[in-house]
Each structure stands twice: as structure tokens, then as C-alpha cells.
Amino acid sequence: MPVVTTIEDLRQLHARRVPRMFYDYADSGSWTEQTYRENTEDFRQIRLRQRVAVDMSGRSTATTMVGQEVAMPVALAPVGLTGMQHADGEIKAARAAERFGVPFTLSTMSICSIEDVAAHTDVPFWFQLYTMKDEDYVTRLIQRARDAKCSALVITLDLQILGQRHKDLKNGLSAPPKLTPKTLLNLATKWGWGIEMLSTRRRGFGNIVGHVSGITDPSSLMAWTNEQFDPTLDWDKVKKIRDAWDGPVILKGILDAEDAKAALNVGADAIVVSNHGGRQLDGALSSIRALPSILDAVGDRIEVHLDSGIRSGQDILKAVAMGAKGTWIGRAFVYGLGAMGQQGVTRALEILHKELDVSMALCGRRRVQELDRDVLLIPRDFEGNWQTG
Numbered sequence: 196m197p198v199v200t201t202i203e204d205l206r207q208l209h210a211r212r213v214p215r216m217f218y219d220y221a222d223s224g225s226w227t228e229q230t231y232r233e234n235t236e237d238f239r240q241i242r243l244r245q246r247v248a249v250d251m252s253g254r255s256t257a258t259t260m261v262g263q264e265v266a267m268p269v270a271l272a273p274v275g276l277t278g279m280q281h282a283d284g285e286i287k288a289a290r291a292a293e294r295f296g297v298p299f300t301l302s303t304m305s306i307c308s309i310e311d312v313a314a315h316t317d318v319p320f321w322f323q324l325y326t327m328k329d330e331d332y333v334t335r336l337i338q339r340a341r342d343a344k345c346s347a348l349v350i351t352l353d354l355q356i357l358g359q360r361h362k363d364l365k366n367g368l369s370a371p372p373k374l375t376p377k378t379l380l381n382l383a384t385k386w387g388w389g390i391e392m393l394s395t396r397r398r399g400f401g402n403i404v405g406h407v408s409g410i411t412d413p414s415s416l417m418a419w420t421n422e423q424f425d426p427t428l429d430w431d432k433v434k435k436i437r438d439a440w441d442g443p444v445i446l447k448g449i450l451d452a453e454d455a456k457a458a459l460n461v462g463a464d465a466i467v468v469s470n471h472g473g474r475q476l477d478g479a480l481s482s483i484r485a486l487p488s489i490l491d492a493v494g495d496r497i498e499v500h501l502d503s504g505i506r507s508g509q510d511i512l513k514a515v516a517m518g519a520k521g522t523w524i525g526r527a528f529v530y531g532l533g534a535m536g537q538q539g540v541t542r543a544l545e546i547l548h549k550e551l552d553v554s555m556a557l558c559g560r561r562r563v564q565e566l567d568r569d570v571l572l573i574p575r576d577f578e579g580n581w582q583t584g
């Protein structure tokens with residue numbers, strides 16, 4: 196068993212174990228990947244202020260996210276096709292999150308269905324909704340999430356149309372993979388993944404195959420988004436969905452202060468400052484750069500979370516110290532899952548937790564609630580002198 200000490204270690208193991216098409220699907224951004232790269236690079240620009248001789252005993256990373264207690268300010272983000280990174284991947288990731296004490300979010304585009312994940316977990320998870328043209332289907336999907344006792348509804352707003360990731364087109368991404376000579380050649384080198392995948396029946400889009408009709412290729416993410424996702428989604432529709440859900444509603448994919456205000460107006464409980472991990476609008480600001488202006492606009496009236504680019508506990512610390520109430524991780528847990536299944540997700544969470552805890556202590560703080568901008572060294576031009584219009 197290799198000694199795994201960083202999320203980067205898990206990424207490398209993931210790349211070795213999982214078929215190329217699914218590794219590439221996770222580890223890429225749209226078009227030139229500028230935003231994808233800047234999500235991580237911009238975190239590095241912020242430095243931490245070391246403090247000494249401060250009593251660091253009795254530390255805690257515990258806090259709350261939308262009223263729920265969490266062991267650290269981290270939620271597992273919704274990730275489509277997670278069950279292709281490792282057999283039954285959504286169930287494994289949800290179990291790891293549950294044992295660690297952080298929320299798991301199930302994507303609409305998951306492999307394991309809502310009911311399946313609910314049947315294999317004890318703690319309620321969050322459900323992420325993509326709105327589809329078929330309104331009856333959306334109503335039923337929300338009801339299914341309610342029946343499964345999901346404790347928050349996450350509405351993703353930044354993907355009504357799919358940002359192009361070149362590798363997915365070149366690899367012919369599908370779930371399950373189509374057995375072309377190219378994929379067969381690659382699968383032959385991934386036998387560990389293949390044996391596990393043969394042992395499960397969960398290999399299609401569990402929440403939608405059999406529930407929606409009129410799709411040309413049910414195994415293709417691109418076909419689903421092009422043919423089913425609702426391009427007419429607007430704030431009125433968001434409000435209707437918000438009102439149809441009794442519990443907390445989180446709006447994901449906010450990158451602009453004006454949209455943050457609109458989210459507040461429709462009655463959202465929280466927003467996730469996110470550019471979808473650099474997978475949608477290439478050229479958009481990194482999330483950490485967008486965060487300050489959004490906090491200024493709505494930070495005192497709504498819970499603000501952040502994702503995109505988090506690869507370490509120091510990144511979590513920076514986002515929280517900047518003012519985010521919580522962070523979400525996508526690839527950081529997916530690399531762990533692809534590398535080592537449930538154990539890998541647990542390892543990813545342990546790594547992030549330790550890095551957060553130790554960095555917090557070395558910044559002279561004992562609780563995440565004590566983190567503020569005073570522990571950060573932010574470049575003077577970090578927010579940029581951007582001009583719109």
C-alpha cells in the first residue's frame with residue numbers, strides 16, 4: 196500500500212487505476228482550461244500569517260453548514276458519473292462522508308440512484324438538481340429526494356448548456372463506456388477497475404434512465420444535457436422550485452454579486468460561489484477571486500460557501516478566513532475514490548482535515564469560527580481592478 200500524504204498522491208493513483216475516459220472527465224476544464232488552472236493558482240497567491248506562542252490546545256474544526264453540524268467546513272460536491280470512477284462510487288463516497296461527519300451531495304447525473312444511496316446510508320444526504328425540460332420529471336425527482344429524506348436541495352445554476360471539455364469528445368465519454376478498439380485497449384490495463392465494475396449492476400444514469408423518455412443515447416452525458424436540460428431556466432423558475440422544497444435550498448454556481456443578490460431574493464438559504472470547477476465558462480474568474488465581492492454584497496444576509504480549486508486544508512482555511520461559511524470539494528474526493536474506493540475518500544478527508552487543523556494552529560487560531568482575514572496575506576491586486584460593460 197503506497198504512503199499517501201497529499202491529494203496529489205491520490206490524483207496520481209486515480210490516473211493509474213481508472214480508465215482514461217473517466218480520469219480525463221474528472222481532471223479537465225472547458226476550452227483552454229484557463230479558469231480551471233486559475234482556480235488552484237489563485238489560492239496559492241494568498242499567504243498565511245504565522246503566529247507563535249498562542250495556546251493551541253483544545254482545537255476544533257467543527258462548525259455548521261445550513262444549520263447542520265459538520266466535522267469541518269467541507270461538503271462533498273455533486274459529481275456526475277461518480278459510480279464510473281469506482282464501482283458503486285456514490286454509495287462509497289456517501290458512506291465515507293457520513294463516517295467523517297461531513298455532508299455528501301448526490302448529483303442528478305449520478306450512477307447510483309437516490310433510492311439506492313438512501314438504502315445504503317444512515318445519515319441524510321443532500322440532493323443536487325439539474326432542471327430538465329420535462330417539468331413532471333423534475334417534480335417527481337424532487338419528490339424522490341424528499342422521500343429519501345434528503346436534508347438539503349442544491350440547485351445548480353451554471354450548467355443549462357454544457358461547457359466543452361475537449362477530452363470528453365475525443366474519448367467518446369459514455370456510461371457505461373462503449374467498447375470501441377481504443378477503449379478496449381485502455382480497459383485491458385485497468386483490470387482492477389473492470390473486475391469491480393463487473394460485480395455491480397449500477398452502470399447507467401440511475402436517476403434518469405427509465406424515468407425520462409425521448410433520448411437518442413441514454414449512455415451519453417452530452418445527449419442528456421443537450422436534449423433534456425432546460426435552457427429556459429430563470430429566477431422565476433428557481434423561485435418556484437425553492438418554494439416547493441421545505442428544507443434548506445442551496446444555489447450553486449454563483450460567481451457574480453448581482454446573481455448573489457438575486458439568489459437572496461428568491462429565498463435561498465445558501466449560495467455556493469463556484470465556476471463548476473472550471474468546467475463551464477472558460478475565462479471566468481476563479482472562485483476565490485470572486486468571493487470577496489460576493490461577500491460584500493450579501494455575506495451578512497445569506498450563508499456563502501465556495502468551491503472550485505480546493506486541494507488542501509490550507510485552501511479551506513483561506514476560503515473560510517476570507518469569509519466563506521463552508522467549502523465544497525469535487526476532484527479532491529473523486530481522486531481518492533478513483534484511487535482507493537471508500538478508503539480513498541476517507542483518506543482525502545483525513546488529509547484535508549489534518550492540513551486545516553495544523554495550519555489553523557500555526558496561524559494561532561483554535562477554532563474555525565476564529566478565522567478571519569487577519570490571518571491572510573492577500574495580494575493588493577488580488578480582486579483585480581476589473582471593469583464590466
Ligand SMILES: Cc1cc2nc3c(=O)[nH]c(=O)nc-3n(C[C@H](O)[C@H](O)[C@H](O)COP(=O)(O)O)c2cc1C
Nearest residue numbers: 221272273274275302351471472503504524525526
Ligand atoms: C467530474 C466532475 C463532475 C461534476 N458533475 C457535477 C454535477 O453533476 N452537478 C454539479 O452541480 N456539479 C458538478 N461538478 C462540479 C462540482 O460540483 C464542483 O463544483 C467542482 O468540482 C468544484 O471544483 P473542484 O473539483 O476543483 O473542487 C462536477 C465536477 C467534476 C470534476
